[in-house]
Structures are given as C-alpha cells and as structure tokens.
Amino acid sequence: MANKHLKIRIYNGGTVAMGPGKAELLETIDTCGSISSAAKQMQMSYRRAWELVDVMNKCFNQPVVTSASGGQHGGGAHLTDFGRFILKSYRDLVVKAQLATELELNQILSNLNQSE
C-alpha cells in the first residue's frame, strides 16, 4: 500500500536522476532486452523511453544502459553493472524509507479522502 502513495525521486539539479518511473523502465529493459520492447510493455513511446534512458545516462558519471547498434530501434539494450547497482541502491532506499517512516506515513494516509 505504502508503495503506491509514497514516491521518492532523486534529483540532479532540476532533473530527476532516479525515481519510480525510471526504475521501472530499467527493470523492464532488463527483462525485455531492448528499449523498444520495454517501451511497448510500459505503453510509452520509444522516443519517450529513449529520452528517459538518455537523461539517466547523462545524469550519472557512467551509463546505466548500453545499446547495441543496428536497425531503426537499435539492436537491443541492457543494463550495465553500474545500472544494476544504481537500481538496487534506489530500490533499497525506497524500502528503507518506507520502513523508517511507517508511523508518519500512516498519520498522513489515514487522513486522506478515498481517491480510488
């Protein structure tokens, strides 16, 4: 439940370097083996997925995803070891934050009107 309500984003200046959407995209690229398949599965445009990967690759001092060349939509993409490390750090961060803030989160969530 908490996961749906608590969203944590890591900023590099005004740019989101890592957040729920980018983490999900990395996981989907890891599963699908290409940016275009991941985009399709996440129901976003290839252009949008490519841009999100590009933002991450530029935010960090090493690439999180590498693409093989070839074809209009490239010849496949995979997470680098560094990308896996950053993704794991973010996922661990979210879990630890949720565990540490259970009291305060419930104080807020229990006073929300039902929205869905």
Place this chain on the structure above:
Amino acid sequence: MANKHLKIRIYNGGTVAMGPGKAELLETIDTCGSISSAAKQMQMSYRRAWELVDVMNKCFNQPVVTSASGGQHGGGAHLTDFGRFILKSYRDLVVKAQLATELELNQILSNLNQSE
C-alpha cells in the same frame, strides 16, 4: 545536501497530497498569515497558491488551511491544527527517510555528474 536531492511526495491517487512545494507553502502561509502574501514571497501567482491549498484541502478529510472572508484576496489565512499536524508528520517523515537511507542515497549521489 540530501534535502536538495531527495524529494518525497505523498500521493492520493494521481494527486500530490503533500510534497516539498506544498509543505513550503504551508510554512509560508503560517509565517505570512495570508495566501496572497505567501504567494508573493514564494514568487508564485495568487491563483497557483490558492489552487495548491485547494488541492490539499480536498485531498484530506479536514482542511489544512482556513481563510477569513473579505477583499479580493481574502482577509487572511492560517493553518488549522490539523494542517500543522500533517505538516509536522511530513517533515518528520522526510527527516527519518533521509537518516534511514544515508548509505543508499550516497551511493547514488556520489555517482551523479555535477549539475550546479
């Protein structure tokens, strides 16, 4: 430093019920005693500030801000006790999350390119 990079938002469905901007607005209304003065200090339009307050008041089962009537921009506004409670819960949540995730946050931040 962490505060600038780690941003936590609490969602009610697709709507941000509480986050860095809304918390700052509540604190500024508390200091200034009106939505229009708070908007001015935060360099946002009165309309935008009013809308953010309205979103919060609709997200929660009690108002976080009450406005006195009178004049085009109302006769002053103040945080309710409930608003103070939610604001404190959110601020505590952010501090606890930062403390609990120091390791992971540093793993991510230390690999960001300098952006500013």
